[in-house]
Amino acid sequence: MSGAAVGGEARTPSLWRQPAFLRLFVPSVGVGLQQQMVVIALPLLVYQVSASHLQMNVVRALNYVPYLFLAFVIGALVDQSDKKRWLVGAAGLQSVSLVALAVLFGIGGGGSPLVYALVLALSVANYTYFNARSSAIKIALRPGDLGPAAAAFTSIGQAFQMLGPALAGVLLLFPSSSTALWAAAGVALVSLAALVSLDLDPGPAPAAEPLGARIAEGWRALRANRPMWHFTLVIMVTNCIETTIGITILQKAQALGLSPAGIGLLFSAGGGVGMAGSLLAPRLRPVLGLGRLAALSVAVTALATLAASQAGSAFTLGVALATSSFSIMVYSVLVSTLRQESTPVAVIGRVTGVTGSLYQLGAPAAVIGAGLLGEASGVGAVLLCTAAAGLFMAAVIMADPVLRRLR
DSSP states (O other): OOHHHHTTOSSOOOGGGOHHHHHHHHHHHHHHHHHHHHHHHHHHHHHHHHOOHHHHHHHHHHTTHHHHHTHHHHHHHHHTSOHHHHHHHHHHHHHHHHHHHHHHHHTTOTTSTHHHHHHHHHHHHHHHHHHHHHHHHHHHSOGGGHHHHHHHHHHHHHHHHHHHHHHHHHHTTSSSTTHHHHHHHHHHHHHHHHHHTOOOOOOSOOOOOOHHHHHHHHHHHHHHOHHHHHHHHHHHHHHHHHHHHHHHHHHHHHHTTOOHHHHHHHHHHHHHHHHHHHHHHHHHHHHHOHHHHHHHHHHHHHHHHHHHHHOOSHHHHHHHHHHHHHHHHHHHHHHHHHHHHHSOGGGHHHHHHHHHHHHTTTHHHHHHHHHHHHHHHOHHHHHHHHHHHHHHHHHHHHHOHHHHTOO
16 A cells, blocks of 8 residues: 555544554564664673673674665665565564574674674664665555654664663573573564565566666755755764764763663663653654754753763763653654655665665764773763764754754
8 A cells, every 4th residue: 555545535544553554563563672682782792701892882883884885775776676575584684693693692602703794784684674664664654644653663662772671681681691682583583474474565666777877866866855965964963973872871881880780771761761752753843843853852962961971870870861862762753754754755765775874974983983982081071072062963953944944
């Protein structure tokens, strides 16, 4: 069912009563859970083996490599192919990578270079899944449902930022260090099984074009969309800020002496507040407008990061994390909604690929740089620099008339 086919209906069912939406939402629940478990468990497992914040940050930085080198290609291929096949293939690669990581850590091979190769494969699978899902959503839903759908899918990540880290922290207390990875692999396999039975209309096959020409068409579509292009340039910086916040607050929690389970609970509380932000974003947008709300969200995140840099207790750090999680999720929903609403379905995979690559362009360097600065000057200095960058970017959004006037 395509959005265009039903957009003129006077009365339409609730988003949560539409089978097309539910067929995409349910498997994403499992993908979101396993991803959030791994986000916390894997860096901690690497740190247990290496005792190095730098190696911990290298593992996190590998998550962004597919965005830099493969997003353009993946987006072009997804646009030209059956979206269900890409969803199933991505979920299958997630499952294989997680099983292999669990086996490797289980036999004491956590220090092997193979860990980094598997993390990279898992990152490619994760990006491919979300790119294909973005295209599938555009096909399956009406234009008026794209905003609420973006909020719903963003809330999955937040729900499992609330549950996944806590579960990972508890699982890390088990005698086997690979328990958390085995649990994540099990969830990934369940998601794969759900996707195999997915019934998604592939739509008409696009005309065959050279891969380079398709990538170039996606680039031209993004440049022609002036608001999305301006926002993309801003997000290139704000994504560096957000990724640095996540890994650095994790290190701050370690410096305060929190146990793995305590760290998991801290991030779970932050994730719960963040989920509220993702659900409230569509209601807040009409009040302030997309541009002003985005600027406010970035500014609040920066102030929360400033508070985290001075936190001397788990409670203070938790309040700062919860505040930043709320504002980051409001911002994320706004970005996702703008891209879904303003991009034609024929090029959305490629535009998602191009923007995904540009969004993460500086993230690996930012995470590695944060690790180096943290080892030299402490995590407090990293958070102070991150807060200053956030306040600057909030001012940039308000100074840009294209972004400030977005409704």
